[in-house]
Structure formats: C-alpha cells, structure tokens
Amino acid sequence: MNDLTIFQEPFSPWMHEQGPFDDIVLSSRVRLARNLQRYTFPKALSIEMKQEITQKMADKFNEKTFCTDRVMHMFHMDELTDLQKSVLVEKHLVSPLLTKTPGSSVLISSDEQLSIMIHEEDHLRIQSMFTGIQIARAYELANQMDDWLETQLDYAFDENFGYLTSCPTNVGTGLRCSVMLHLPGLVMTKQMDPTVHTLNRLGFVVRGIYGEGTTALGHLFQLSNQVTLGKTESEMVDELTKITEKIVEQERHARDHLMTHARFMLEDRIFRSLGTLKYAILMQSKEAAERLSDILLGIYLGFIEGMSIQQIRQLFTWIQPGFLQVYAGKSLDINEREVARANLLRKYLA
Amino acid sequence: MNDLTIFQEPFSPWMHEQGPFDDIVLSSRVRLARNLQRYTFPKALSIEMKQEITQKMADKFNEKTFCTDRVMHMFHMDELTDLQKSVLVEKHLVSPLLTKTPGSSVLISSDEQLSIMIHEEDHLRIQSMFTGIQIARAYELANQMDDWLETQLDYAFDENFGYLTSCPTNVGTGLRCSVMLHLPGLVMTKQMDPTVHTLNRLGFVVRGIYGEGTTALGHLFQLSNQVTLGKTESEMVDELTKITEKIVEQERHARDHLMTHARFMLEDRIFRSLGTLKYAILMQSKEAAERLSDILLGIYLGFIEGMSIQQIRQLFTWIQPGFLQVYAGKSLDINEREVARANLLRKYLA
Numbered sequence: 200m201n202d203l204t205i206f207q208e209p210f211s212p213w214m215h216e217q218g219p220f221d222d223i224v225l226s227s228r229v230r231l232a233r234n235l236q237r238y239t240f241p242k243a244l245s246i247e248m249k250q251e252i253t254q255k256m257a258d259k260f261n262e263k264t265f266c267t268d269r270v271m272h273m274f275h276m277d278e279l280t281d282l283q284k285s286v287l288v289e290k291h292l293v294s295p296l297l298t299k300t301p302g303s304s305v306l307i308s309s310d311e312q313l314s315i316m317i318h319e320e321d322h323l324r325i326q327s328m329f330t331g332i333q334i335a336r337a338y339e340l341a342n343q344m345d346d347w348l349e350t351q352l353d354y355a356f357d358e359n360f361g362y363l364t365s366c367p368t369n370v371g372t373g374l375r376c377s378v379m380l381h382l383p384g385l386v387m388t389k390q391m392d393p394t395v396h397t398l399n400r401l402g403f404v405v406r407g408i409y410g411e412g413t414t415a416l417g418h419l420f421q422l423s424n425q426v427t428l429g430k431t432e433s434e435m436v437d438e439l440t441k442i443t444e445k446i447v448e449q450e451r452h453a454r455d456h457l458m459t460h461a462r463f464m465l466e467d468r469i470f471r472s473l474g475t476l477k478y479a480i481l482m483q484s485k486e487a488a489e490r491l492s493d494i495l496l497g498i499y500l501g502f503i504e505g506m507s508i509q510q511i512r513q514l515f516t517w518i519q520p521g522f523l524q525v526y527a528g529k530s531l532d533i534n535e536r537e538v539a540r541a542n543l544l545r546k547y548l549a
Numbered sequence: 550m551n552d553l554t555i556f557q558e559p560f561s562p563w564m565h566e567q568g569p570f571d572d573i574v575l576s577s578r579v580r581l582a583r584n585l586q587r588y589t590f591p592k593a594l595s596i597e598m599k600q601e602i603t604q605k606m607a608d609k610f611n612e613k614t615f616c617t618d619r620v621m622h623m624f625h626m627d628e629l630t631d632l633q634k635s636v637l638v639e640k641h642l643v644s645p646l647l648t649k650t651p652g653s654s655v656l657i658s659s660d661e662q663l664s665i666m667i668h669e670e671d672h673l674r675i676q677s678m679f680t681g682i683q684i685a686r687a688y689e690l691a692n693q694m695d696d697w698l699e700t701q702l703d704y705a706f707d708e709n710f711g712y713l714t715s716c717p718t719n720v721g722t723g724l725r726c727s728v729m730l731h732l733p734g735l736v737m738t739k740q741m742d743p744t745v746h747t748l749n750r751l752g753f754v755v756r757g758i759y760g761e762g763t764t765a766l767g768h769l770f771q772l773s774n775q776v777t778l779g780k781t782e783s784e785m786v787d788e789l790t791k792i793t794e795k796i797v798e799q800e801r802h803a804r805d806h807l808m809t810h811a812r813f814m815l816e817d818r819i820f821r822s823l824g825t826l827k828y829a830i831l832m833q834s835k836e837a838a839e840r841l842s843d844i845l846l847g848i849y850l851g852f853i854e855g856m857s858i859q860q861i862r863q864l865f866t867w868i869q870p871g872f873l874q875v876y877a878g879k880s881l882d883i884n885e886r887e888v889a890r891a892n893l894l895r896k897y898l899a
Contacts, residue, residue, distance in 0.1 A: 463830060463831055463888065464831070466830045467829055467830035467831040467891070470828040470829060470830050471825055471828055471829050471830075473828050474824035474825050474826075474827050474828025474829065475821055475824050475825060475828075476824075477824050477828075478820040478821055478823050478824025478825075478827075479817055479820060479821050479824065480813060480816045480817035480820050480821075481813055481814070481817040538813065541817070
C-alpha cells in the first residue's frame with residue numbers, strides 16, 4: 200500500500216482473499232474500543248491532549264511493524280482532502296464520525312485489513328476485516344494488536360466493568376463484531392422484517408452497510424451484536440458466527456424457493472437490471488446498488504456468466520461519491536456523479 | 550401475396566415504400582363506406598342475403614384485376630382461424646368488428662394496400678393505406694376502386710344526403726381519413742392533452758391505434774376527421790393533410806425542445822428502453838410498445854445507430870398476440886406470450 204493505492208483502489212488487498220460463505224457474507228468485522236488512563240474521552244479532550252496521544256501512537260508504530268508483514272501507516276484527518284476522507288469511509292476503513300472529528304487520525308495496515316481509529320468516540324478503536332464468515336479470525340487479529348498495545352499503553356480498565364468506553368453500551372469487552380450480508384432472497388420473499396424482529400429480540404442489530412442510521416441499499420445489511428457487557432469475547436464471536444450461519448442457510452433457502460416458484464420473475468428482474476446497468480446514461484446510487492444486488496444474485500444463481508461476485512462487489516465501492524470523483528479525476532456535483540456513475544457501470548459491464 | 554405471406558409477414562408490402570414525413574406519420578388511411586340498394590344494412594341482414602352480396606362481389610373480382618397490378622383476394626371470416634383473424638386486425642386490414650360479424654368477408658389486394666370489408670357496419674368499406682402523409686393519394690386509390698364498383702353495383706345514394714350509411718355520422722361522403730402519428734415529443738412535453746382538446750374542437754378525433762376505445766400505446770395516435778356530412782371529399786382530405794403537417798411541425802419542435810432542455814434525461818430514457826428490450830425475460834405488450842416508441846425516438850434523434858425506423862415499426866406488429874403466436878408456431882396463453890414477446894425482442898434487437 201502507498202498513498203496512491205489506498206485512495207485509488209476501491210478493493211482493499213484483503214478483499215481478494217476468499218472466505219467461507221463469501222457469496223452471501225461479504226465480510227466479517229471486529230472492533231475493539233479502548234481508552235487511555237488519565238485522559239478524558241475524546242469528546243471533551245483538548246486538541247493538545249489529542250495530539251499528545253496521537254504522537255504517542257505514532258512513536259509506537261514509527262518504523263516498527265506490529266506483525267512481521269504489517270506496516271501501519273498514519274493518516275491525520277486534518278491533512279486529508281474531503282475526497283480522500285470519503286474514500287476511507289467508502290472502504291469502511293474509518294467511520295464517517297472520525298472524518299468529522301477535529302484532531303482525529305487513523306493507522307492503517309498495508310493490506311488494509313487492520314486499522315486503528317484515533318479519537319473517534321474512544322481514544323482507540325482497533326478494527327479488523329476478513330471476507331466471508333471469519334469473525335473468529337478477525338477477532339484474533341484485533342486481539343493480537345490489542346495485546347501488543349496493552350504492553351505499550353495504560354488502558355482505562357475497571358476490575359468490575361472491564362474496559363471503560365465513552366458510550367456505556369461498549370463498556371466491558373469494548374468488542375463489537377459485525378458481518379455484512381447480501382440478503383435479496385429474504386427481502387424478496389418478505390422474510391426480512393420478521394427476521395430483523397427476531398434478531399433484535401436475540402440482542403442483535405441490523406442496519407444498512409454504511410453504519411448507523413443508513414438504510415439498507417442493494418439488499419446489503421450489517422448485522423452486529425448489541426450488548427458487550429456480561430459476555431466474554433469468545434461468547435460474542437461464537438454467537439454472531441452461529442446466527443450468521445443460520446441466516447446464510449435461510450437466505451439460500453429463500454433463493455431456492457424463488458427459483459422454484461418465481462423463476463421467470465427472478466430471471467426477468469436480474470436481466471432487466473443487467474440491461475439497465477449496461478445502457479443507462481444517468482444512475483443514482485440507490486438504483487445502482489439495487490441493480491448490482493440483482494447482478495450478484497444472478498451470478499449466484501448461474502443466470503449471469505462471465506462475471507464474478509468479486510468484480511461486482513468492487514462496483515459497490517466504485518459507485519460511491521468519493522470513488523466516482525477519483526475515477527473522474529475531478530470533483531463532481533450530484534448531477535455530474537449520476538452521469539459518471541452510469542458511464543463507469545456501462546464501461547465496466549461492457 | 551399468398552395466404553402464407555399475408556398471415557406470416559407483419560409488414561405489408563406497401564409499408565416498404567417511403568412516404569413524406571414518415572419518421573413521424575406512420576401511415577395515412579382512407580375509408581369509404583358504401584351500401585347497396587334493396588338490401589337492409591348488415592346488422593339486420595340475413596345470412597342468406599349477406600351471402601348473396603358476397604357472391605356478387607366474388608363474381609366481380611373473380612379472375613379480374615381492378616387495376617393492372619392489383620389482384621383482389623377474398624377471405625371469409627367464417628373460414629379463418631382465430632389466429633388468422635387476429636393477424637388481419639393487427640395489420641389493420643380488417644376491423645375487430647368485422648372478425649366478430651357472422652357472414653363477413655374481406656377482399657385484400659396483393660400489396661395489402663387496398664381492402665374491401667364486406668358486411669362490417671356497412672355492406673362495403675373500401676380502405677386504402679400509404680406510408681407518411683399521403684391522404685390524397687390514399688383517397689385517389691380508394692376513389693378509383695369506388696368509381697369502378699359504382700359501374701358494377703347499385704349504391705344506396707340520396708340526392709340530398711349523399712351516400713347512405715348504417716351509422717348517421719358517416720352519411721354524405723362516407724369518407725373517413727386518418728393518419729397514424731408517433732408523438733412522443735408532445736406527450737413528454739405535456740402538450741398532448743391541450744392538442745387533443747384543440748383538435749376535438751376543430752372536428753377531429755384522436756384515439757389509440759387499434760381503433761375506437763383503445764388507449765394510445767407507444768405514443769402512437771390515430772387522428773381522423775369526425776364529420777363527413779356537408780363537406781366535399783377534397784375538403785376533408787385537405788383539412789386532415791394540413792392539420793397533420795401542423796402537428797408534425799409541433800412534434801419536431803417538441804423534440805428539439807427536449808434535446809435542448811432535457812437531453813440527458815431523454816438519452817437516459819431511450820437507452821434504458823434499449824437495454825430493457827435487449828435483456829428482459831418477460832414483456833407485456835403495453836411496456837413493449839412504450840419502449841419501442843423510445844427506440845423510434847432514439848433513431849430519429851440520432852442516439853441509436855444501426856437500426857431503422859422501418860425495422861422498429863415492424864416490431865409494433867410482431868409484438869401483438871396474433872403475430873407472436875405465428876412466430877411461436879403454436880397458440881400461447883397470456884403468460885407464455887410475455888415470454889415469447891421478450892424472446893422475440895431480444896433476438897430481433899441483438
């Protein structure tokens with residue numbers, strides 16, 4: 200990785216790896232919230248104190264590698280252009296909140312699999328991502344980083360409560376595990392609402408893929424554990440893994456059901472989306488996501504040949520405002536983006 | 550023409566000729582309503598009497614040609630299959646009413662340009678069709694046939710009223726002139742409703758292309774004169790010709806306006822239609838007509854190359870239920886027709 204590739208390539212290097220059930224589970228993500236003793240939480244922390252922590256982190260990672268093959272690169276939000284910040288958000292390497300927080304930074308590994316947000320809601324948020332259902336592996340990597348950092352820094356930790364965090368819902372393990380799921384079958388068979396209801400009752404949260412408050416575009420959902428207090432890390436990892444496997448099974452079942460009972464409708468929908476993506480002159484991001492979702496399903500079902508799920512997944516990132524502007528090589532207003540998005544899709548799918 | 554081509558070919562031979570303004574005016578049609586003395590109108594006429602008239606007509610045309618190059622072929626509705634009757638209606642060679650009237654027949658010329666319906670609303674309805682704005686030429690041909698028939702038969706004619714017809718609105722000249730217009734520009738710029746209103750006030754009728762009571766599919770409209778009493782034939786022909794030229798001018802203006810003010814929207818709409826027609830697996834006739842209308846417009850505006858307006862016009866007939874079944878070589882229910890229609894369009898536009 201260098202500054203060029205991270206801001207130019209929509210696909211992070213780790214995304215090229217295959218993972219279990221990655222036809223339905225796009226990725227597994229784990230995040231550990233950590234804070235340092237003797238500093239107030241970021242929201243109330245002065246810029247000077249923030250800089251002190253950031254400098255401390257920079258020193259730790261300066262010319263050091265956390266693992267043998269991972270070099271961590273520091274990016275200060277204040278030094279990035281709006282476009283570069285958009286790109287990091289679109290790659291899920293930082294949260295939208297981080298880009299809006301003065302004095303915030305991020306450390307990102309060469310393979311973009313591991314990142315540490317500095318001064319988001321907490322002083323540190325260690326994050327790790329893998330393809331498919333690999334929550335345990337993602338936890339393992341984040342935990343490794345966490346263990347090493349714990350030898351270097353004084354974490355805010357309470358014997359009774361566990362790790363202390365800015366938001367009470369994170370207190371305890373500070374762990375949040377999530378998976379990104381592609382669930383067109385459950386949506387089309389109208390099982391998504393009852394499924395979300397059941398998941399909520401079991402303590403899980405379902406939302407759109409660009410974080411809290413975003414709606415689910417392109418049948419992509421983020422499923423995560425809600426409660427971190429009173430459970431061990433491995434319990435949380437196991438629970439999410441099991442429920443995800445269950446959902447994958449339901450999704451496959453829904454797709455089979457559609458193939459048996461509504462094959463023509465399904466095929467028509469998928470090929471219309473392909474035709475529209477290949478010919479449209481204007482394309483809003485919402486429609487693009489929905490139609491790309493149809494293409495993913497079409498590849499899964501064997502209707503569409505000569506395209507891979509990985510290729511189409513890249514497009515979900517390419518069609519975001521930031522990457523569209525990277526692709527165009529200039530800043531674009533919302534109307535120009537519709538033209539650029541349609542151009543890109545036509546070209547890519549030709 | 551033989552039985553095979555008339556029931557197999559969606560394009561009548563006369564349609565291959567070019568006509569003035571045929572990029573907007575698909576065709577001009579003229580129809581003369583005539584009745585015979587000493588017979589009641591068809592509605593109250595016995596089958597025996599109907600057969601007598603039909604036999605008389607058959608004798609007149611038996612091995613004779615009306616013009617040197619026109620042989621008239623007789624088809625009796627009672628002897629045709631439902632599919633064959635649909636095909637004649639879809640080619641506008643007979644009216645839907647004729648196919649439902651017991652004891653009715655039609656004479657059709659080899660080039661399918663001239664036809665005489667026997668026992669529709671009137672004993673005889675002489676009809677002639679040309680491409681583009683050629684109402685005068687269509688009238689001339691129908692009139693030639695009418696003059697010849699008048700030497701052979703006793704027409705019901707009144708010195709004061711003119712030709713007597715079954716429906717009072719046709720009394721006088723018995724003439725109805727109509728043009729088939731493609732007016733997407735007026736529709737998209739929302740000028741169609743006021744235009745229809747003005748035309749009605751001026752004594753013209755606007756309707757869908759498959760006759761009375763049908764809605765306008767694919768931005769195709771049939772414009773005709775309403776009043777036949779108190780005007781000479783040439784006045785009626787002139788009036789419709791002039792008003793059609795005026796509408797053509799307005800339509801071109803509307804298209805120019807769209808190109809100037811909504812070019813991207815227009816291009817997007819046209820190419821989305823092309824993409825959908827090229828990829829859909831199911832297609833209803835209403836949607837097909839609308840999308841083919843977009844393609845016609847796209848060819849006119851130069852967006853779509855390598856396809857001709859004539860080629861696309863053929864498709865408007867191909868997608869009708871009758872021709873779809875001809876194409877499939879078997880009878881199809883409504884769901885099967887959606888599949889067959891989409892197949893045909895994909896294949897034709899590939």
